[in-house]
Amino acid sequence: MCRVQCKMRASVATIWDKRARLYDTFEASDLRRGPARELLFREMTGKSLFIAVGTGMDIRHFPPGREIVAIDISEEMLRRADSRRRNYSGQLQFVRADALKLCFADESFDTVTTSCTMCSVPDPQQAFREIHRVLRPGGKLLMFEHVRSRNPILGLTLDLMTLFTRRNGTEMNRRTVETAIAVGFHITNVETVFLDIILAVRGEKLSEN
Amino acid sequence: MEKDTVPTKQDGSDDLAATARFRALIFNCGDCLFLIVVGVTATWIMHLVHHLGWHVVFTLLAGMTVAMFVQMLLARAVAPVLGSIESMVPSMVAAMIIPMMVCLLELAGVSLSSSSALMIGALGGGVIFILLRLYAIRCRKCLCAEYNAR
Numbered sequence: 001m002c003r004v005q006c007k008m009r010a011s012v013a014t015i016w017d018k019r020a021r022l023y024d025t026f027e028a029s030d031l032r033r034g035p036a037r038e039l040l041f042r043e044m045t046g047k048s049l050f051i052a053v054g055t056g057m058d059i060r061h062f063p064p065g066r067e068i069v070a071i072d073i074s075e076e077m078l079r080r081a082d083s084r085r086r087n088y089s090g091q092l093q094f095v096r097a098d099a100l101k102l103c104f105a106d107e108s109f110d111t112v113t114t115s116c117t118m119c120s121v122p123d124p125q126q127a128f129r130e131i132h133r134v135l136r137p138g139g140k141l142l143m144f145e146h147v148r149s150r151n152p153i154l155g156l157t158l159d160l161m162t163l164f165t166r167r168n169g170t171e172m173n174r175r176t177v178e179t180a181i182a183v184g185f186h187i188t189n190v191e192t193v194f195l196d197i198i199l200a201v202r203g204e205k206l207s208e209n
Numbered sequence: 210m211e212k213d214t215v216p217t218k219q220d221g222s223d224d225l226a227a228t229a230r231f232r233a234l235i236f237n238c239g240d241c242l243f244l245i246v247v248g249v250t251a252t253w254i255m256h257l258v259h260h261l262g263w264h265v266v267f268t269l270l271a272g273m274t275v276a277m278f279v280q281m282l283l284a285r286a287v288a289p290v291l292g293s294i295e296s297m298v299p300s301m302v303a304a305m306i307i308p309m310m311v312c313l314l315e316l317a318g319v320s321l322s323s324s325s326a327l328m329i330g331a332l333g334g335g336v337i338f339i340l341l342r343l344y345a346i347r348c349r350k351c352l353c354a355e356y357n358a359r
Contacts, residue, residue, distance in 0.1 A: 031232070031290065031292075032232065032236055032291065032292040032295060033292065035225055035228055035229035035232065036229070038225060039225065146294055149298075150348075151344060153302060154298060154302065154344075157298055157301050157302055157305075158298065160301070161297065161298070161301065172294075177356075187356050188356070188357070189356060189357050190352045190353070190355070190356040190357065191349075191352075191353075192345065192348050192349045192352055194292070194294065194295050194345075195298075195341065195344060195345050195348055196348035196351075196352060197294060197298060198294060198295075199352070
């Protein structure tokens with residue numbers, strides 16, 4: 001089982017190492033999505049974990065002066081993001097890590113943020129379980145994610161697209177908000193960024209009492 | 210399709226809100242124009258395939274396949290500006306639906322000229338843009354009511 005998981009993680013890392021070269025040009029779409037990202041990321045407070053930092057396109061939208069740990073599974077992505085990390089006016093640390101097996105202690109973060117992450121992890125439920133584990137009770141979950149549309153035609157289009165994008169490590173038709181709720185997060189706010197496909201989602205890990 | 214990105218002003222982010230509004234306007238124009246281009250291209254392709262005189266099923270399949278392939282190339286080309294998902298998803302819907310209109314008209318015995326086929330494509334692209342825009346407004350309200358009241 002572990003061997004299979006290790007192999008899967010290695011293949012995910014390889015895919016993203018390859019995609020790193022053209023990622024900024026074709027997929028980051030910062031011009032359009034930038035303001036919505038910035039508004040969401042402003043809510044990062046306390047010690048924050050940013051999952052899947054990629055080439056660091058999101059770093060320019062991080063609020064200044066924060067303490068942030070950013071992870072990515074791809075070494076190449078982190079290498080490309082390094083110059084952007086140096087320009088950040090706060091404490092920003094990079095760690096090469098897998099979202100499915102976070103190398104951090106339980107309840108060690110006040111905020112966990114994702115940006116187009118849940119479309120790319122092989123097991124989103126496990127990723128959410130890990131986020132739930134490392135987030136302190138009452139901690140914030142901020143997600144900028146694309147999901148399957150509820151509209152039948154758009155949903156079918158996203159299903160069709162997934163047939164092509166899956167081999168590049170991206171699933172276009174995931175129900176990320178529902179998965180977060182199923183794992184135990186309380187969703188407090190959902191804003192549409194593009195139709196009901198790209199969403200800015202705010203949630204929290206409920207305190208036990 | 211972009212107004213939904215316009216942020217609220219509650220955290221004193223007036224500049225960001227103004228930037229977002231201005232960009233939303235520009236991107237809406239870009240989306241509309243792009244869908245019109247895709248609509249025109251898709252109907253033109255289907256119109257050309259019809260001229261080959263194949264059976265209607267083969268015509269439909271071949272026309273839609275080529276139209277969708279070209280649409281993917283176009284969407285890829287504009288993705289750095291309009292956004293990857295923002296360009297690919299609506300244009301794929303346009304490339305699937307609009308060429309069917311040409312086929313339906315041909316089946317109904319209407320012989321389309323090249324210019325009228327192109328007009329149908331442009332109109333189809335515009336209509337899809339408006340429908341998606343309305344859907345975006347509806348989504349914003351529905352999701353707001355569903356989650357934000359909790």
